[in-house]
Amino acid sequence: MFWGSRKTIDMNYFPDEVLEHVFDFITSHKDRNSVSLVCKSWYKIEKYSRQRVFLGNCYSISPERLIARFPGLKSLTLKGKPHFADFNLVPDDWGGFLYPWIKAMAKSRIGLEELRLKRMVVSDESLELLSESFPNFKSLVLVSCEGFTTDGLAAIAANCRFLRELDLQENEVEDHRGHWLSCFPESCTSLVSLNFACLKGEINLASLERLVARSPNLKSLRLNRAVPFDTLQRLLIRAPQLVDLGTGSYVHDPSSEAYNKLKAAIQNCNSIRSLSGFLEVAPCCMSAIYPICENLTFLNLSYAAGLQSNELTKLIHHCRKLQRLWILDCIGDKGLGVVASTCKELQELRVFPSDPFDAGNAAVTEEGLVLISAGCPKLNSLLYFCQQMTNAALITVAKNCTNFIRFRLCILDPIKPDPVTNQPLDEGFGAIVRSCKGLKRLSLSGLLTDQVFYYIGMYAKKLEMLSIAFAGNSDKGMLYVLNGCKKLRKLEIRDCPFGDTALLEDMGKYETMRSLWMSTCEVTLGACKVLAKKMPSLNVEIINGSEQTEFNLDDRQKVDKMYLYRTLVGHRKDAPEFVWLL
C-alpha cells in the first residue's frame, strides 16, 4: 500500500491512534519507559496513553510533576518508608504521607481508579478525600500501612460506588468499631475482593453476610478474627464461587451440627485455590478442609500458631498441587520433609519463626531446607528463618535448585558460623550466587566475611536487592558489591564495618539505584555531607535516634542511620525534626 520502493516502514506515517493501540500491548513499566525515549512523537503518545504508574519511592518525584507527566493516570502504586521500617528501625512520622498525592490528583481531576500503597502513612482524611474525588475508583490495596482507622474505611465503603477491591494486608488500623461494613450501600454489588484480616475489632456479622450475598462477583474474601466459625459456614454457602478464602476464627466443637454444616459448605466450594487465616484454630477441626486441599495452589498458615507439626503434616499430605506455602517453623525439619515429598510443584516457601523473640528456639535447621531443595526442583523463592545453617547444606541446595529468584535466609543468631566446621558461611552463599544466575533478591545472615561479598560481586549479575546485617570485615566487602552488581537497585545494610571509603568511592553508582540504607556502620557525618554536596540528584537523610536531640556538628561523628535515594525533586518538605536532610 504505502511502501512503494521503500525498504523500511516509517512508523510515523501511522496516525497516533494506531501507535497508541500498539502501545496498549506494552504493559511492563520498563518497556513503556523505553518506548517514551525513542522520539518526541512516541514520548507524547506514550505520555497520554499511560495509565499505570509504579513509584518505588514516593519521594523520587512530586505529585504535581507526576500528574503533569502522565495526565491519563488511572492506576498508581506508591511505596513510602524504607524496608527496614518493618523492623522498627525507622521512627514513626519519618514520612511517606499519602495525603499530598490525593490532594494533587483530586485538584487535577485525575481519573484515578486504582491505588496500591506499601509502607505509607494513610490518614482518614486522605481516605475520605479519595472516596469523594474519584467517581470511578475501583481498587484500594494497602500493605503495611498505618495512620488510618475504621472511619476512613467507612468513607471508602460509603462513597466508592463501583468499588471492586478493598484489600488490607498487615496494616496497623485503629479500630473504632463503627460498623464500617454497614456503610456499603445496598446498591453496592460490584465487590470482587474483600480482605480485612488485619482488623482487630468486632464486625457487624449480619452486614457482612448481606454484603457477601449481594456480591455475585466476589472471588476473594479474607476475614478477621472476630468472624466466628458459624458465620464462616453461612458465608461459604452464599459464596461457593470463591477462589481465595481467609478464615477468621476457626474454633469449634467437631461433633457439633455447625461443624458438619461447614464441612458440607466447604465441599461445595470447589473453586478455592488459595487458603489463609486460621488466626485462631482448633486442630481437631482441620479435617473439614481436606476436600479442598487437593486443588490449593497457595496455603498460608503463618498465623496459625495453634497447629502443631503433626497436624500440619496431615494437612500437607492432601495438598499435592501447592505452589506457594507460608508456614511456621513448628512444622520442623521432618515436616518439611513431608512438604518435599508431597508438593512437587512448590515454587515459593516461607518459613516464619513461631517465637520471634526467643532466638534460641527456631524449630528448623539446614536439614529441612536440604530436604525441600531435593524434593522441589521448581523452587524459586525462599524466606527461611532457622536455627542454624551449614556451608555443605547451602552448596547442596545450590546444586538442587538453580532457579532461585529470591533467596532470603535468616539464621536467628546473627553471626552464627557453620556449626559443623565453625567456618563462616561465605562458601555456602557463594555457591548460591554462582548457581542461581537469575537471582534478583538476596538476604544474608550468619557469620560472614568480605569473601561472601567478593562472590556476590563476581556472580550475582542480576541482583537487584541485597540485605546485609552483621557481616563483612572492611570497606572491601561493600565495594565488591557496588562494583560488581550492575543491576543493583536497593542496598540495605545494618551493623557492618563499612565506612566512608566504601560510601564515597563511586558516588555516581547511587544514581543508578533506587536507595541505599546504612545503619550502625562506620560512615561519618562528614562523608555524608561530601556525598550530598557532590550529588544534587540524591537526597541524603540522617535519621537520629531519640537520644540525639542536638545537631552534633562534629563531622567525625559516626551516623546512626543514613538513608539516601535518587530524586528529581530535591529535598522533601515534610521531613520531621529528627531527620536531617544534608
Next chain:
Amino acid sequence: MESSSTYENGLNLKATELRLGLPGTTDEETAVPCVRNNKRPLQEDAAAADEKCGANGKSESQNETAPPSKAQIVGWPPVQSYRKNNLQAKKHETEAGIYVKVSMDGAPYLRKIDLRVYKGYPQLLQALENMFKFTAGEYSEREGYKGSDYAPTYEDKDGDWMLVGDVPWQMFITSCKRLRIMKASEARGLGCGTV
C-alpha cells in the same frame, strides 16, 4: 582464608572487640565482623522488653563476653512488627498455664498445679498420687475408681462436682476450675449408679 583458631576454643573474643582503627584496616589476617554492640546503648525493643530477657539464645561458640542476648538487638530477627505483634498475642493465649487448686480430704493445706503441663489423664493422676501420697485405683467408665480409698473429682464451669476422667482431656482442662481428691465413701454417689 580464615584460620579456625579464633573459633576453636569457643571464646570468639574478636567478635566483641572494640575496634578503634580506621575502617578498612585489620589487625591480623583473621579479622572477623565487628559487632558494634558496645559503642552505642542499645534501645530495647519495646515488644521484646516484655519477654523474659533471660532468654538465652547464645550458641556454643560464645561466652559471657558475647554480644547481648537476642532480645536486646533492635530489629532482629527481621520479622515484620505486625507479624511479631500478632504472633505474640496468640502465644500468650495458647500457652498460658491453667492453674487450679487441688485439695485432698484430710490434708492440712491445698496445692496448685498447672494442667497444661500434663498430656492426659494418666500423667495427671500420677502427679496427684505423688503429690498427696495415695493411689487412685483403676478407672472405668462404669464404676469410677476401683480399689482406692479416694476418688479424684473436679468442679466444672457450671459449679457441678464431676469425676475426673469422664470427658475428653481438652474439654476437661478448659472446664476444670478446681480439683478435690474426695474420700471414696463420699464419692460413691458419682459415676456408677447414676444415669
